[in-house]
Amino acid sequence: MSNPTQQLTDQGVSIWLDDLSRRRITTGNLADLIANHNVTGITTNPTIFAGAISHGEGYQDQVAELAGRGADADQAIFEITTTDVRDACDIMNGVYESTGHVDGRVSIEVSPDLSDDTAATTAQAALLWKTVDRRNAYIKIPATRASLPSITASIAAGISVNVTLIFSLDRYAEVVEAYLAGLEQARAAGLDLSEIFSVASFFVSRVDTEVDKRIAALGTDAATALKSKAGIANARLAYELFETSFATDRAKALLAAGAHLQRPLWASTGVKDPSLPDTLYVTELVAPGVVNTMPEKTLDAVADHGVITGDTVTGNYADAHAVLDSLADVGIDFADVTQLLEEEGVSKFVASWHQLADTVTEALSAAAGADK
Template sequence: MTTPTQQLSAQGVSIWLDDLSRKRITTGNLADLIVNRNVVGVTTNPTIFANAVSHGEGYQDRVAELAAAGANADDAIFQITTTDVRDACDIFRPVYDATAGRDGRVSIEVSPELAHDTQATIDQAAQLWNTVDRPNAYIKIPATKAGLSAITETIAAGISVNVTLIFSLARYAEVIDAYLTGLEKAKAAGHDLSQIHSVASFFVSRVDTEVDKRLASIDTDASAALKSKAGIANARLAYELYEKEFSSDRAKALVDAGANTQRPLWASTGVKDPSLPDTLYVTELTAPGTVNTMPEKTLEAVFDHGVIGGDAVTGAYADAHAVIDGLASVGIDFDDVTQVLEDEGVEKFITSWHELQETVAQALASAGGAR
């Protein structure tokens, strides 16, 4: 008997945990998830670190050390987060080695306050990469307009990138172009393309939350029939675009030169509507060569009762297009939906970042250090 997470892995889906804390590292929890839940990577973001630090999670001694050294909140955050990611990278190093760098990855995000500043994002991405100093790190850069050039230049420098906060197909096409341009520049600079990896994080449940709110205000039979279908349809069309773009002559030339494709990653896969199956954004987005990054609650639901079939994506493109067309027919401006979600996504991460700064400042002050 195989477990649902084993079955998911066998379908070519890489299972990553959408969470990290010092406690997970020191208690052996991460190592256990690798063995017993088929977890092969970790993603972090400002919200995750804010939650971990605010709940203690084993940071008290480190905060006391930093306070004694006179660190301010931003310095302390940088030290805490890069240490956690470095230590998690070491735990996942055997996975990284066994998969030739495909998995065993741990992501750390540039400050969300830099989301609209290209050069500052490029600079901090390099700083994070050099400080973590592990080949299996990923630097997360948001797919804002300003982020696109930062993605290109970071890839060009030979740094692996997790592109985050992707909601629209139009922006995803720009992300793929930014990645390919970065690879072309990296090749020209003499970098080993085989050592550069990237994933494109396409958000799912947040799309349904926003679209379903708008459908409810329309309140017709046609709008009701589209409830909770937009997120999966949008992600399936992202995979269709991925297949198309990485079959192009341009992409093939880079792959022939040793480059890796930029895998689609399904993010925001925790179900927010309690009326929906809690494994929905995993089972319905099973496809080879993808990553699904799950909060622990979703991971445990999949392990406990997930029903994993075969490829649930590539045969469903026509239905996915019909859903998006249906949204337009009932008056939903999907371009507006995705722009609102991008703007809100950046703002939410900035809010979490400020909460993290305040939490750490208070902890430093309590330990006798500087704010």
């Protein structure tokens, strides 16, 4: 009998690791995860890079070289992170080729400081794409209102995009619109649509964290019965929207011209409530053609004891709608929840980015002092 990660793969779920460090690259750990845990992609974000660089392992030589050139923190972060992503792309290249360029992907994020600056986001996305210089990279752009035009512009320029920080169905619909508009512009410019890829990263566990806090404050039996159900319900309805959005005549025309589906990606799939099963946001979100990006702890749990029962999404749309309707009935404003989570998501990444800048500044100063 195949192991749980192979069973997920057989169900059409792409397993991506939500972590990257130079140590993973240089020790063979990443190659091992590809070979033994069916890992077919990697996502990164400012928090992940802050953790990796703060531990320093594998970065000393490059930091010393950057310090010798007089690089500031922003320049150093750019060079360090693009180096890691480029090297990881090279390790993933075999997967990229064997999956017809669908997987084998490594994501790198534009600076979260730019989330409200459309022009700057678009420019940095293009610079990251050019600097990494690997077709199997993804440029992560947040699904803030200001960044939606950047998604369209990037897709139109032939840049593959991972749209991140999606919490609401309404915003997800806008993301799909931005993708389709970008494809139409790319087609009009004569670009090969078959070489443009995108995923839409829908966050899961953070939804439960916020909703369950409000459920606890209400304290009623009706509210308590909904505990830890919102995140999965919201994601399942995102998949329903994915199916209907790409069944339109507009989408079909682009697909017929060589374009690809913008796959749903389940992000924030590590369980934050210890009372919940540690594989919950994996086993309950199995559907064809999705990506599940997992922290290593979750990946290990799935590999060890995950129970994969087949598609757990498409037959559950009615129940998912009922969960959101019931949340409204008990007085939880779900639109307020998702708006708050988007704002908090950007703020958390900004804070991590500044922490990363402080860490790199200290490392550059220490390296410069050691050379004197």
